[in-house]
Amino acid sequence: EVQLVQSRAEVKKSGESLRISCEASGYRFTSYWINWVRQMPGKGLEWMGKIDPSDSYTKYSPSFQGHVTISADRSITTAYLQLSSLKASDTAMYYCARRGSGAYYNSLDYWGQGTLVTVSS
């Protein structure tokens, strides 16, 4: 069974940094891109970026470039999202999601449960 299990909720202060994890199981980790999606309170979904775990190639949305870093550790089948210099506006739910293959190629076919990040000033 494919599963993406994310780290627990975090409460941080402005200016701090944070790393969220997404542990994958039930499939070959290096064969599927992992994407990160942000959802601010009461708002829609925003694509942040993606990583190819086979070689750690990354691609970021211009909206998030420079503020986030996506990485992966193949040895423990885990992807990470690092947020730096946190601001109150970073308060959101963050999801990891797997990009499918074959007919599912352009879809996000499995999602993590989400990690709620709260940033206080």
Add this chain to the structure above:
Amino acid sequence: QSVLTQSPSASGTPGQRVTISCSGDSSDIGSHSVNWYQQLPGTAPKLLIYSNDQRPSGVPDRFSGSKSGTSASLAISGLQSEDEADYYCASWDDNLSGVLFGGGTRLTVL
């Protein structure tokens, strides 16, 4: 384009058929397939329709998708109370080299 265009809300009564639309342009929907995601309250999004009109295993056939040109639609027939959720369309975007989501449609079952 920063986001695909969806109506913010839709509603229907149990048993009715409702349609949710999604509009894009040539760099996204016009060139790539459309996917739909369902987000029930307090949960993570779930893939509902992929490749314009395909249902993943386990998704009831009450849900159907279609695409024409730079627009797509999600239809829900035999509306049920458990269908009350937010629905997002999404497509690959050439300019972004990533996923472009619609703004979401909140479906209310009256």
